[in-house]
Amino acid sequence: MCDSTSDIISHLPSNVLDKILMCLPMEETARTSVLSRKWRYIWAKLPQLVFDDSCPLLEQLMLEEFINLNCLEIVAPNLRLLRCKGLFDSVCFKNTPRLAEVSINTVASTAGLAFSKTEMSTLGSAPVIEFLELGYYYVKSMAAGGVPKRLPITLSHLRYLKLYYICFGEVDEASFVLLFSVKLPAMDRVLELLEVQDWSDVSLNKLRKVEILKVSGTKPEMEFIKLLLAKSSVLERMLIEMNTKMVTDKGLGILKELITFRRASPQADVTFRNPNEDKV
Amino acid sequence: MASAPENEKNASAPEKKTLTLKSMINNEEFVVDEHVALQSVTIKNMVDSDCAGDVIPVPTISGEILALVIEYCKNHANPSASEDDLKKADAGIVAKDIYTLIDLVLAANFLDIKGLLEVTSQKIADSIKDLPHQDVREIFGVENDYTPEEEAAVRAEHDWAFEGFP
Structure with missing residues (x-):
């Protein structure tokens, strides 16, 4: 090859270089970052990171703005916290018995995202999840993979839940509703689907904090809020923020309806926020 | 066989x-x-x-x-x-x-x-x-174009990976 340097390996096609580096444990690949400038980020872009026996103590993993990962497979027996934000197709939890805090946010805007039914069920490998944050595309893709009859996780340890920009337009997505706000004109259908889910044994007995943003006051949304209030026995705070454009027309109606909902947790502080006013 | x-x-x-x-x-x-x-x-x-x-x-x-x-x-x-x-x-x-x-x-x-x-x-x-990165450079023929300060900074960023390495 007509290259001035004798660097024999960094001229390999990237798939071959990836292949070679993926034969090595992660710390080994990370050490290549000091070889030269060209090598600085090669290891960080590998499509697979192996947290093997050499990192049994890994407790926190944050992946920001990563791309080109097809499937993120998490095998980390001591992992407590996982945050990932980027472009990827799926996340599976294989061995994460201590995982308590999960935040997943994919920025994929393509329709290529597809989750299998097993995807969601792998969350069962995270039985003690306390903090769950799921982004729009993740939920959308997960729902597209099919709706399990029952939730694979009990969420009995869930204390904090954050979901945002959820907007369900499809039957499958709508029926995937667990803890998402619902916006669907065909409300009867959603209600029906809500009933399909076996809500009677959904245990939300540790859920303390809920934020629901951009609520526009549709019947499915209100039904959903009603359900959360009725099922969460130790709920401390629920924040409901209106959709900016709907406040004037529907704000009061929503408030009136909210007051009538039965609450499993008597001390729950339900905050109704108008985004047009100063934030509290 | x-x-x-x-x-x-x-x-x-x-x-x-x-x-x-x-x-x-x-x-x-x-x-x-x-x-x-x-x-x-x-x-x-x-x-x-x-x-x-x-x-x-x-x-x-x-x-x-x-x-x-x-x-x-x-x-x-x-x-x-x-x-x-x-x-x-x-x-x-x-x-x-x-x-x-x-x-x-x-x-x-x-x-x-x-x-x-x-x-x-x-x-x-x-x-x-298991080789130190100096040896890896030699094997792969990599020319180190970091300044010593840059190299130290990159290494510090990945110090968890360098345990036991000089």
């Missing part, structure tokens, strides 16, 4: 179809049984789509490397070879210096032979395993 003789004759088989692979680097030609050559997905695609003439030109791969590739394909086309035999044979094929291994991995990639790509990649990875 059954070790097949080098030139296995199969009397009952009709005349075997062969392909000729020609290295475009040094014009060396190799006549191989078709089923041996078809382990290369690239060649298989050519044959399947009728793009393969009597002689299949193989660009960028030298005769020396092509011979190794064919040896690998022959071993793996032999149905009576045990897993153990294959492992030993693979180890023999990749017991080469780093330059040969790089050529071999490129050939495996170009010809799309999954198994060979894997064993060669693993061998290259093994060649730097």
Whole structure:
């Protein structure tokens, strides 16, 4: 090859270089970052990171703005916290018995995202999840993979839940509703689907904090809020923020309806926020 | 352990179809049984789509490397070879210096032979395993273009990976 340097390996096609580096444990690949400038980020872009026996103590993993990962497979027996934000197709939890805090946010805007039914069920490998944050595309893709009859996780340890920009337009997505706000004109259908889910044994007995943003006051949304209030026995705070454009027309109606909902947790502080006013 | 003789004759088989692979680097030609050559997905695609003439030109791969590739394909086309035999044979094929291994991995990639790509990649990875990065630079011929300060900063950023390294 007509290259001035004798660097024999960094001229390999990237798939071959990836292949070679993926034969090595992660710390080994990370050490290549000091070889030269060209090598600085090669290891960080590998499509697979192996947290093997050499990192049994890994407790926190944050992946920001990563791309080109097809499937993120998490095998980390001591992992407590996982945050990932980027472009990827799926996340599976294989061995994460201590995982308590999960935040997943994919920025994929393509329709290529597809989750299998097993995807969601792998969350069962995270039985003690306390903090769950799921982004729009993740939920959308997960729902597209099919709706399990029952939730694979009990969420009995869930204390904090954050979901945002959820907007369900499809039957499958709508029926995937667990803890998402619902916006669907065909409300009867959603209600029906809500009933399909076996809500009677959904245990939300540790859920303390809920934020629901951009609520526009549709019947499915209100039904959903009603359900959360009725099922969460130790709920401390629920924040409901209106959709900016709907406040004037529907704000009061929503408030009136909210007051009538039965609450499993008597001390729950339900905050109704108008985004047009100063934030509290 | 059954070790097949080098030139296995199969009397009952009709005349075997062969392909000729020609290295475009040094014009060396190799006549191989078709089923041996078809382990290369690239060649298989050519044959399947009728793009393969009597002689299949193989660009960028030298005769020396092509011979190794064919040896690998022959071993793996032999149905009576045990897993153990294959492992030993693979180890023999990749017991080469780093330059040969790089050529071999490129050939495996170009010809799309999954198994060979894997064993060669693993061998290259093994060649730097557990070595300090100074040695890795030498093996891969990497020129360090960091200033000492930059290098120290990059290293500090990955200090968790350098435990036990000078």
